[in-house]
Amino acid sequence: VKPITDPDLVKLWNATVTEWTSGQLDLPGEGIPYSDAKQLVVAADRLKSLTRQNGANDPFSLLHEYIGQILTTNDSRDEHCIQAAVLVDPLVIYEDSSVAIDVYIENLRDSTLTNIDLTIEFERNDMFAPRIEFAVGPSWSAGINSMNGYGVLAPKSSFEVHWTRKVVTENRLTATAFYQAIILLGFHKDGVPSKQRLKSPLLEIRPRRSVRVSSLSYYFPVLELPSKLNPVKTHVAYSTYSVVQKDWC
Incomplete structure (x- = not known):
């Protein structure tokens, strides 16, 4: 087989691109x-x-x-070894706002749980919803030495984790987006690994509300107005993709 030289490879590539973009490619099937x-x-x-x-x-x-x-x-699926609670506040926020996620976990067993691993990420409820990033804010934990797969939780003990996340959007939201915190807890029980998802409520993210008010005053010294007042023009712009509610005012 004759090797393809650089000029021949460039010509072959250009011919392939031209054929694919011409719209006249004879495909073997209808797709x-x-x-x-x-x-x-x-x-x-x-x-x-x-x-x-x-x-x-x-x-x-x-x-x-x-x-x-x-x-x-070894059927141990009905054995309760951990009790957990997840609090998300607030549940309704606006873009560029922050949300707090608090997690409380208790070991119900008389033995130690090892290799504690706790992670959080956010998933959109609808794949057509706008993509939103959650920037890491102030976070802290108490009652455990590590949550990166090396943590140890003593019998009948508990620990808590507090996260803060800030909503970051590339563009202004034009509709309400729903996201959910996916919190995964991993641990080893008697040497057997286990992974559990902690139940969390749905987070509603609304477009940011903003109102711009501009006022212009016109002064005409050549006019003699009976009221001695200058005309004023006020312009109000509501640059938000949501309906104005009475309780906003």
Whole structure:
């Protein structure tokens, strides 16, 4: 086979790009409609969200874990070893605002839980909702030495974690977006790893409210107005993508 030289490779690349962008490429099949491709993307996004919510790296790892639980000979699924509570405040915020997430975890067992790992991330409730970043704010914890996979929780003890996240958007929101905090707790019980998702409420993020008021006063010294008052023009601009409510005033 004759090797392709650099000039030949460039010509081949240009010819390929021209053929693909001409719209006259003779494909072996008709392909799939746009609606089917859209549904495929939606299904893939939901599968990715489900995988992350259950603490797995990919769908195959999640399936392998569930099969392992089904085939296990030691049935300890009904054993309660941890009690947790999640508080999110406030539940309704506006863009550029901050939200506080408080987590309280208690070990109900008479034995030590090891390899404590606690993580948080936010997932949008609808894949068509605008993407929002949550910047890290002041955070602190008490009652545990580490939450990066090396933490140890003594019997009948507890710890708490307090996070602060600030809503950061690339563009102004034009509609309300719903996000949920995905809080995953990992630990080892009697040497067996376990991963649990802590239940958290839905967070509603609304477009920022803003009103701009400008007032212009006109002075005409050549005019003699009976009232001795100069005309004033006031302009009010409501630059928000939401309906004005009476309780805002």
